[in-house]
Amino acid sequence: xxxxxxxxxxxxxxxxxxxxxxxxxxxxxxxxxxxxxxxxxxxxxxxxxxxxxxxxxxxxxxxxxxxxxxxxxxxxxxxxxxxxxxxxxxxxxxxxxxxxxxxxxxxxxxxxxxxxxxxxxxxxxxxxxxxxxxxxxxxxxxxxxxxxxxxxxxxxxxxxxxxxxxxxxxxxxxxxxxxxxxxxxxxxxxxxxxxxxxxxxxxxxxxxxxxxxxxxxxxxxxxxxxxxxxxxxxxxxxxx
Amino acid sequence: xxxxxxxxxxxxxxxxxxxxxxxxxxxxxxxxxxxxxxxxxxxxxxxxxxxxxxxxxxxxxxxxxxxxxxxxxxxxxxxxxxxxxxxxxxxxxxxxxxxxxxxxxxxxxxxxxxxxxxxxxxxxxxxxxxxxxxxxxxxxxxxxxxxxxxxxxxxxxxxxxxxxxxxxxxxxxxxxxxxxxxxxxxxxxxxxxxxxxxxxxxxxxxxxxxxxxxxxxxxxxxxxxxxxxxxxxxxxxxxx
DNA sequence: ACCTGCCACCTGCTATAGCAGTTGTCCATG
DNA sequence: CATGGACAACTGCTATAGCAGGTGGCAGGT
Numbered sequence: 001x002x003x004x005x006x007x008x009x010x011x012x013x014x015x016x017x018x019x020x021x022x023x024x025x026x027x028x029x030x031x032x033x034x035x036x037x038x039x040x041x042x043x044x045x046x047x048x049x050x051x052x053x054x055x056x057x058x059x060x061x062x063x064x065x066x067x068x069x070x071x072x073x074x075x076x077x078x079x080x081x082x083x084x085x086x087x088x089x090x091x092x093x094x095x096x097x098x099x100x101x102x103x104x105x106x107x108x109x110x111x112x113x114x115x116x117x118x119x120x121x122x123x124x125x126x127x128x129x130x131x132x133x134x135x136x137x138x139x140x141x142x143x144x145x146x147x148x149x150x151x152x153x154x155x156x157x158x159x160x161x162x163x164x165x166x167x168x169x170x171x172x173x174x175x176x177x178x179x180x181x182x183x184x185x186x187x188x189x190x191x192x193x194x195x196x197x198x199x200x201x202x203x204x205x206x207x208x209x210x211x212x213x214x215x216x217x218x219x220x221x222x223x224x225x226x227x228x229x230x231x232x233x234x235x236x237x238x239x240x
Numbered sequence: 241x242x243x244x245x246x247x248x249x250x251x252x253x254x255x256x257x258x259x260x261x262x263x264x265x266x267x268x269x270x271x272x273x274x275x276x277x278x279x280x281x282x283x284x285x286x287x288x289x290x291x292x293x294x295x296x297x298x299x300x301x302x303x304x305x306x307x308x309x310x311x312x313x314x315x316x317x318x319x320x321x322x323x324x325x326x327x328x329x330x331x332x333x334x335x336x337x338x339x340x341x342x343x344x345x346x347x348x349x350x351x352x353x354x355x356x357x358x359x360x361x362x363x364x365x366x367x368x369x370x371x372x373x374x375x376x377x378x379x380x381x382x383x384x385x386x387x388x389x390x391x392x393x394x395x396x397x398x399x400x401x402x403x404x405x406x407x408x409x410x411x412x413x414x415x416x417x418x419x420x421x422x423x424x425x426x427x428x429x430x431x432x433x434x435x436x437x438x439x440x441x442x443x444x445x446x447x448x449x450x451x452x453x454x455x456x457x458x459x460x461x462x463x464x465x466x467x468x469x470x471x472x473x474x475x476x477x478x479x480x
Numbered sequence: 481a482c483c484t485g486c487c488a489c490c491t492g493c494t495a496t497a498g499c500a501g502t503t504g505t506c507c508a509t510g
Numbered sequence: 511c512a513t514g515g516a517c518a519a520c521t522g523c524t525a526t527a528g529c530a531g532g533t534g535g536c537a538g539g540t
Contacts (some may be wrong), residue, residue: 064305093396099343103335107332157323169289
């Protein structure tokens with residue numbers, strides 16, 4: 001009787017098996033970047049603890065990690081507050097992310113396995129279809145997979161963790177123009193294809209350049225970075 | 241257990257006012273990058289705790305932060321082990337650091353105050369004297385201050401924290417050739433002066449290029465990066 | 481000798497309690 | 511009325527205790 005049931009493998013609920021500290025970390029991070037916790041708001045370990053129905057240690061652990069991410073700042077024995085993140089800080093983080101994704105692409109060009117390259121080709125193929133159908137949801141998912149594949153191919157934990165933390169800022173603010181220019185989709189597709197080509201060619205420098213330009217351009221269309229007015233001029237010293 | 245002997249490291253510093261978690265974090269990180277804790281070594285929260293004479297919570301907190309840095313990896317309910325960091329991983333981290341320091345230099349070129357620029361000039365002046373006198377110790381200290389000033393000028397917590405974590409890897413391995421080429425010192429001085437010039441000129445692109453090249457070159461002379469075989473293929477940072 | 485199942489021990493993980501600074505309020509005093 | 515100081519109520523921080531899951535070894539059965 002029960003033996004049959006014992007053979008059944010658990011459905012293994014997806015993400016409910018995480019530690020409380022990890023869940024608190026993600027939840028708090030989401031609350032901050034989504035604006036539910038306004039900048040400057042005071043955070044109390046105990047307060048948050050019984051608000052979440054858990055103990056104070058996991059909360060403290062989460063706050064420490066958030067502090068390392070720069071999302072909160074805690075003054076010893078005085079309190080913890082949500083850090084102020086203005087548009088300029090957000091732009092800085094975007095530029096940092098662009099640089100890191102560039103390095104990731106360079107490393108991936110050297111180390112990526114053929115299997116990963118094959119999956120990447122599939123992803124770009126899905127992107128092409130989604131672009132033609134203007135399926136934004138599928139496009140976002142494919143885009144996520146695209147970058148995750150490249151980052152994962154590096155195998156560098158520091159790089160992956162850092163980019164994950166930066167990725168959380170993507171939905172900061174968020175009245176970002178959905179109705180961007182109609183040629184933004186095809187352009188992004190071209191850029192992705194170009195990155196894939198560089199990876200297949202095992203050209204680290206080219207992959208890095210293209211990836212970085214892609215991320216920067218995407219940040220510009222999302223209004224987090226200002227359009228490069230004169231930044232692209234010759235890099236000569238301007239005499240003062 | 242066997243890690244008890246490995247815990248004996250430097251007196252570290254006179255900072256007694258830091259939290260136990262913070263001290264445990266730095267101490268453990270130093271033990272790992274200095275090789276006192278060999279890769280693959282098992283770390284027990286309780287074991288470390290009464291080896292350090294403190295409770296288990298600060299230790300756990302430190303381990304979580306080290307995990308985010310990629311220095312340890314913990315399998316839930318099974319144990320925590322020191323991550324394997326081979327030469328290739330070290331090279332990756334060096335390239336990441338070069339990219340991040342480049343971004344820091346670009347941001348500093350835009351935001352740096354005149355006071356910071358003045359101090360930076362003083363630091364370069366000290367470097368020049370130390371280079372002439374071949375005073376390695378003063379040179380290292382000035383170098384530290386040079387980079388710290390630039391990073392601090394960005395005011396970006398994420399950037400500063402990440403670079404601090406990466407900086408810890410500088411003394412990983414460490415049989416690095418002290419008797420490097422005799423022209424290494426003047427070259428480093430020229431590079432620092434060049435970076436300073438770009439910062440004074442408020443040229444982000446140039447500052448980034450020079451800073452990144454400087455860090456990469458320094459990593460090459462320290463034997464953590466392989467010399468660029470096809471070095472004349474410039475990594476153009478400005479996308480077209 | 482070999483498999484098997486149980487059990488002590490280990491691990492990370494969480495909760496509770498209490499310490500030590502900091503801050504704000506309220507009453508006493510000039 | 512203004513001012514200062516002590517007390518109460520916070521805060522982050524640390525220690526202790528105990529839970530749940532995983533591992534290894536030892537005994538008992540085949």
